[in-house]
Amino acid sequence: MSESVSQERKISPIFLVIVLVVLALSLIAIYQGIEAYMNGDASGNLFITMGITTLALLTYMVFQSRRRVLRLAGGMPMQPITTTMQCSKCGFKNVRDFQRGDYIFKETEQQCPKCNEKMSIAAIYREVKEKRKEAPFG
Amino acid sequence: MITPQVLLDGFASDNILGWIIQMAFFLVFVVFMFYGQRIQMYIMVREVEGSLVRLRLMRDEARKTAIDTIKELGKPQDDPTVRVDRFLEYFALSPVALDPAGVIWRLEHLLDLEDARFKADVKLMAPQADETQINNLEMTLAVANNLNIIYKVMRHYYILGKKTLSLYIIMQLQMILPLIMREAEANASGLKAFTLGQPIGDGAGALVAAKLMHGYEKTKVEKDIVVAKVPFEGRTAYILKAEGPGANVGKPGEAIKQIIEQNNGKISLAVVIDAGLKLEGEKPGEVAEGVGVMIGGPETEKYKVEEEALKHKVPVNAIAIKEDIGDAVSPMRKEIFDAIDGAIERIKRLVQERTKEGDSIIIAGIGNTIGIGQ
Numbered sequence: 001m002s003e004s005v006s007q008e009r010k011i012s013p014i015f016l017v018i019v020l021v022v023l024a025l026s027l028i029a030i031y032q033g034i035e036a037y038m039n040g041d042a043s044g045n046l047f048i049t050m051g052i053t054t055l056a057l058l059t060y061m062v063f064q065s066r067r068r069v070l071r072l073a074g075g076m077p078m079q080p081i082t083t084t085m086q087c088s089k090c091g092f093k094n095v096r097d098f099q100r101g102d103y104i105f106k107e108t109e110q111q112c113p114k115c116n117e118k119m120s121i122a123a124i125y126r127e128v129k130e131k132r133k134e135a136p137f138g
Numbered sequence: 139m140i141t142p143q144v145l146l147d148g149f150a151s152d153n154i155l156g157w158i159i160q161m162a163f164f165l166v167f168v169v170f171m172f173y174g175q176r177i178q179m180y181i182m183v184r185e186v187e188g189s190l191v192r193l194r195l196m197r198d199e200a201r202k203t204a205i206d207t208i209k210e211l212g213k214p215q216d217d218p219t220v221r222v223d224r225f226l227e228y229f230a231l232s233p234v235a236l237d238p239a240g241v242i243w244r245l246e247h248l249l250d251l252e253d254a255r256f257k258a259d260v261k262l263m264a265p266q267a268d269e270t271q272i273n274n275l276e277m278t279l280a281v282a283n284n285l286n287i288i289y290k291v292m293r294h295y296y297i298l299g300k301k302t303l304s305l306y307i308i309m310q311l312q313m314i315l316p317l318i319m320r321e322a323e324a325n326a327s328g329l330k331a332f333t334l335g336q337p338i339g340d341g342a343g344a345l346v347a348a349k350l351m352h353g354y355e356k357t358k359v360e361k362d363i364v365v366a367k368v369p370f371e372g373r374t375a376y377i378l379k380a381e382g383p384g385a386n387v388g389k390p391g392e393a394i395k396q397i398i399e400q401n402n403g404k405i406s407l408a409v410v411i412d413a414g415l416k417l418e419g420e421k422p423g424e425v426a427e428g429v430g431v432m433i434g435g436p437e438t439e440k441y442k443v444e445e446e447a448l449k450h451k452v453p454v455n456a457i458a459i460k461e462d463i464g465d466a467v468s469p470m471r472k473e474i475f476d477a478i479d480g481a482i483e484r485i486k487r488l489v490q491e492r493t494k495e496g497d498s499i500i501i502a503g504i505g506n507t508i509g510i511g512q
Binding site: 098102127 | 473474
């Protein structure tokens with residue numbers, strides 16, 4: 001798994017060259033624009049605007065490509081699975097983390113703290129907490 | 139302030155940078171005119187590449203999980219890696235459909251062969267695993283096999299598109315990519331459930347039947363199905379599900395057929411409960427009713443029930459517990475678990491409305507019964 005991710009993490013030389021060239025051009029444009037503006041030349045505004053816009057787009061592009069790598073490396077987050085044990089006599093419930101070997105309707109060795117009856121597994125599920133707000137149609 | 143005059147001055151100036159920028163614009167225009175389609179294709183190829191990397195990660199993770207689980211549960215003497223790699227490349231051919239007569243039985247024979255072969259291979263890989271663990275390992279390997287196939291098919295079309303520089307192949311691949319990735323991620327998220335033996339969303343139907351038959355005597359029928367004769371709302375209900383807690387789906391169609399025949403066709407109602415795919419916008423755990431045989435998979439079992447129901451004029455009703463494709467193979471959500479009681483109330487209402495006291499009915503809980511006892 002790490003070999004594929006590390007391959008993706010390596011920066012392509014062509015990408016690096018493009019980034020450096022564009023960065024240099026945008027910095028030169030900003031510098032030239034400021035110099036022209038200081039000398040009273042109105043076209044300096046154009047160069048400053050172009051330089052800043054190019055710099056912003058470049059930054060966005062770089063961040064997007066890095067975010068893509070992080071997204072590839074990360075897996076799908078899974079909510080914790082809980083096991084609910086219930087006493088068949090008094091209905092007492094106990095919730096704990098899932099353990100290998102658990103299954104629904106399994107009779108466990110654990111005794112009910114209230115009536116000492118053996119407890120069985122009544123439920124195993126995960127709780128999903130919805131983050132985003134509901135859209136008008138769902 | 140940027141005015142049209144300023145713009146014109148900028149382009150017409152003797153400034154070297156101005157010339158460079160002017161030439162760059164011209165060059166970009168020419169490049170986009172002649173190579174626009176190819177640039178578009180490279181952008182799409184890059185997107186497909188990213189998804190392929192993700193698919194490969196999932197496949198490798200599934201393979202590693204399968205090998206580690208086999209070593210842990212089965213305690214084999216030899217390294218199972220070679221056998222697992224061989225398993226990942228298994229395929230099953232579909233029967234000839236040109237002459238459709240008898241295709242159901244030929245398909246069933248192939249599916250039985252596939253199942254027997256898988257089980258035998260898993261037993262060789264994990265000699266010390268018990269029956270429940272073998273069933274779970276079988277599902278784990280099946281998921282790894284699925285992920286391997288998805289990755290390989292995607293990679294095939296990706297390489298083909300790149301080799302032939304065909305925009306249309308790459309475009310089609312890019313268009314179906316979100317759906318493919320969704321299915322692959324669903325499979326990957328279910329992997330842990332199978333290795334640990336956790337109940338999955340697809341087991342909703344089986345859980346309904348398990349709740350109804352819990353505490354009553356069960357008998358095992360063909361194949362891997364348990365049946366309990368239970369008094370239900372004044373009727374005699376034959377409640378059946380696949381035998382848990384291993385990852386089993388059994389042959390519920392065969393079991394329903396046997397029960398109808400044993401009762402000489404005198405079954406007033408058959409209710410089949412299964413997980414159903416929800417549409418976007420619907421909530422997981424919603425319960426819907428309908429008519430027909432709600433058995434998913436290759437349809438051999440569905441065919442058997444339909445034939446038998448037609449022969450003896452048995453009404454078949456369906457109850458669907460709605461969920462996402464991802465939820466179906468992932469550990470069971472609370473919403474789906476909570477929907478079980480709602481489904482049972484629906485069955486009660488259906489039975490009260492459509493049958494009379496003293497009748498015999500069938501209630502079949504369909505689904506993978508991993509993590510669900512009885």
